[in-house]
Amino acid sequence: MTDTPVIQLSDLSIGFTGRAGYTLPVLRNIDLTVRPGESIGLVGESGSGKSTVALAAMGYLKRGLRVLNGSATFEGHDMFALNRKELESLRGGHLALIPQNSGQSLTPTLRIGAQLTEALRLHSRLDPAQFPARVLELLGQVRLPDPQAIIRRFPHELSGGQQQRVAIAMALAGEPRALLLDEPTTGLDVTTQAHILELLRDLARETGMAMVYVSHDLGAIARVCDRVVVMYAGEVVMEGSARQVLTAPTHPYARGLLASIPKLSDPHLPMALGGRPPAPGGAGDGCAFVDRCALASDLCRTTRPMLAPGPGGAPVRCHHADRADTLPMTSTGDHAARAGVGTAPVLSLQDLEIRYSKPGILDRLRGLQDTRPATVDDITITIAKGETLGLVGESGSGKSTILKTIAGLLPPAGGEIRFDGDAPLPRSVEQRGPDHLRRIQLIFQNPDDSLNPRHTIAEILEQPLKLYFGLSGTALQDRCVEILERVRLGGHYLDRLPSQLSGGEKQRVAVARAFAANPDLVLCDEVTSALDVSVQAAVLELLNDLKAAQGTTYVFVSHDLAVVRALSDRVAVLYQGRLCEIGPSAEVYALPSHPYTEVLLGAVLEPDPDTAPKLTADDVIELSPPAKGCPFQRRCPRKIGAKCDTDTPPWQTRDDGHAIRCHIPLDDLHRQQQADS
Template sequence: MSEPQTMNMKMTPMIEVDNFTLGYTNAEGRLVSVLRNVSLQVAPGEALGLVGESGCGKSTLALAMMAFLRSGSQVQNGAIRFHGQDLFALKPQSLQSLRGGRIGLIPQNAGQSLTPTLKIDAQLYEALKLHSGLPSSQWRQHAIELLQQVRLPAPEAMLERYPHQLSGGQQQRVAVAMALAGEPELLILDEPTTGLDVTTQAHILELLRTLRQELGMAMVFVSHDLGAVARISDRIAVMYAGEVIELGSSRDVLLEPAHPYTRALLNAIPRLDAEGLPPSLPGYPPKVGSITQGCAFASRCSHAQPICSEQNAPMMALAGHQVRCHLSGHLEQTEAASNVVSLPVQSTDEPLLLLEQVQISYHRPGLIDAWLQRPAPVATVDGVDLQLNRGETLALVGESGSGKSTIMRAISGILPARSGQIRLKQDDLNQPVEQRSKALTRRVQMIFQNPDASLNPRHTVFEILQQPLRLYFGLNHDACRDKAAELLSLVRLAPHYLDRMPGQLSGGEKQRVAIARCFAGEPDLILCDEVTSALDVSVQAAVLKLLKELQQQRGVTYLFIAHDLAVVKAIADQVAVLYQGRLCQVGPVSEVFTGHHHPYTRTLMNAVLEPDPDHQPVIAGDDSPEQHPPARGCAYQRRCPLAEPRCKEQLPPWQAHQGNRIRCHLELDALATLIDRPQLIKAVNA
């Protein structure tokens, strides 16, 4: 596929943000600026990436391009024009027809944006009714064409399904189809790939690139994933504290960053070719409205000079792009690898968690099943053998639906295994959580992916932390207060946070509170379910370092689920690769990622994105989620480009090399020889 066209600077911009300042009224009744003097343009057919930490104004700016403002907001200065027309001067009826029509939106979480009680056809019909102008007699045929356009298989059958019957990638494709219903000229994408596994993310991004080429749409792509931004964007705007601080082509911004903040973001990204944890940015972004003079990044910048705190730099042209920095052009390039944080491993050879021939199924046979003697469906997870030593981190990796969270649910007691053994030292974990003793429950704790969903919004941080302290240790109010302050100190938060509500915290602060609550029970084993996937790169780096330091101090053991293989490489000691509930490869992180690979492990690694516009991921073919694991042979046989006849009939044997175990019929030496051959890459792409 040819590369999407880049912006012709002589073209009339489709959308123009002109010296735009947006404010909102805070709790004290003062109007503070959340966007400050933002100026940028997007040409027809161009893709612009908006990047920066949480709270920097990316989503606020993107939604303002649809003239959407949250309650209490008002335009203080400037304008946003769509084809020369001021969006904020339009009447409500004109705006309503524009949104979802000529300007489309794809939200972050398709699972939450789709109505769970309506079938896909009804949701597409609604979009067509509002924005297409087609008669109802043509809706079904056009809905089928939209699903075909986003490469969904069996579109007629897909229309009859509910959102929960689709995979995450399929839900996101439906959201894309709904956005295309109005044939938009501009598509705004707000974190469209967050939470997706590496292969699904690669497919969605490739779909968007293809649609952009076929339909000639302009795109504004909001993301904290610089690899995804590099894959889809022609130009990138880096935002900090409501300002654009660097603007230029993807190549200039990502390969030759000129602003210290942009360099710090790139340094904070974990990479498959680097060892250790990436460095995090010191401090936090400033509170909205707190910066009245000088550079907003000065307090966190290691290169800051007195002038940086006294005067805010104007946007200046440098090396083909624009930079807002007094020191631009005078900073030496810094290598990310030189700043890698290395923490010694504190694991022992003492087994803590043991899984033996674990089989897990969501199917619960009823009386009718027994009466009709229906055979039980193939188990969701089968034949899993894992050992996790004290003080060690074991990562479970694989695509969505591979069984990672299912295994974690079984360990936590939410979904007991159908057969096999799950033991925490000598204690049996293969029992429902409500039947476990308080002491055993305390020893196994969990940190969830989304702290917003796991922290009670009506409780203060102190009330959240005192619950496990009272439950497990029976502490009184004063003792709880002291211990809660100690826990906050453990996660680098000051005691005054005890009286705050979750809504008053940033995303990273919420996750730190969730970690503190988890450690309140003094557990032996902590289950980490995608704990950094929703965080921006700088906060992610800080949370990863915090988890590693706490592991060293407390000797806890982590079972870590993540889609980002570079994050796994940075934090894990051991890696287990799962495909459709079957283990493909288990071994030390260094061997799994740099030694011999199972074909599926290579598929996952090939799909990893890098913050480099020249990087070309190798994308494997889709596997329909309704396909159950085959009853015989290798679980990966349907997608493996190296599959042989015996792969369909015989279960592959385990082969070991330096602690790295691979389940495959091909000999290890043959795998090492074949895995990188051009014909394999071609076959995987087919």
């Protein structure tokens, strides 16, 4: 295997011309070398330039940007000197990209099988007769259940995590020599994410594929990357081995990022990094991090630090790197205690059943019933005012489906939903009155689903304020600015379009839009998945503050189990649309009783390259539950026999409300878990 760089950025600066005619840099003097088989992680807050670096490696710049100096090469090709045809010959095949938003790479009108076949036709050297088998192999590699069924589906018939896995499969179809990954595991559950990262790491080592991995998830970075580059305000502030950067960082910013990460072992909300990065061109002559740094001095304000070897040998851009170890890397104290919970129920789900599939017209004429298992079945949960209920489970377990049904976007097939003690909620959003529409707000996993691309941020925020509160003029504008400030954006965002924002910034606008309606119940569908760890911590604090001040109730869906623990009072665990465990967060995390919950928590990634998840190599996610017996029977590591195959498991409930649905007695489960540990 050659040591010649696959990707090389040399003194690359990229910027745009502002309204006043000044050139404003987005990237400043970036040097990056990626060799065959090497995986480089790019980390930093939204807007730090990570995605711009990855796209520059492909020779792509967003509209309005231009190269100020430097170069970007791929296997010796100057990417900004190639014409369109030459770029197309490299992109997708030799140099592939997995985008943050899987929907951007999937055609909504084509079935999954056709899209993967097209990728093979364009970017592989296989004989067309080999395409069908290779399509199924790719889907199996990314752990999609029942590939034969998946190839016949359209993108909208898959969950967000399943769509993301299809996008990963498409990128791998051409067996690229370099893979650029922009938040590739954002929508994936913990078990799938861990297995996908193992696949990517093995491919890099076995085939020599180089990877540039952009992510807010420092646990994922620790698992797959050899080196880590920390970016802030468009420049590199630290780089080194994954172990150097993630366990002993010598830059205050890197330590602040680590302190912002919620931990499975810590029930408290994480500590948000104060302040915000400077706007492009606003770093001045000194250190770009000076206004947020606890070690800042007069020297930091007047002189830009150089990237030079620091304590431990890793290059760092800081005048006071020798004192960085005095700053914390974990949250300190109970700075954001969880808000209290009331006793009055605000939301009640009773025997809720949801089906996506419907009998065809011929089946209905014949009087035939759909005998396939329901997508979601037998969900009974009561949520108190001011409570946060976390819904967790793998992709396709029905979490988002339940939220959409509560919001009225998907009618239930059975059962009922009651809100604030009233009569059952109307089944569809069209049947609900303005008061219910205001009081129940849904924040989507993908902010593009709720942000009109043709409206400015001001117009997006003004709509609920005008509709529900009749605001206008100065009061309207002031309220928009206030709402943006609460999600750590400023008034200068009001004139921007969604396309001018990073993925994390768009998600913050979506959060702001929901809270503009002053809701009583907020349905959060992966609302922090696109946020960097510092902004994520700030949004969690915001949600908790609103809950304390207004008694806001949340149903919080997330694949990040540490985030769920930090915010939630109770946790409900779903498998294949069936509830298998529910109880107080502290109890569920301290003593996960159901075998499935045990599997989920064992797959959580820690930001430490020396800590590996607990995975089962032959564990395969299913597309639907078995017709009878325990839904988890085929994957259960503690299966006890034929009873699991044939009998529906009973509920076992403790005095504190912690309940599991399993045939194994609770005491026996706990003894087995203690023996294994």
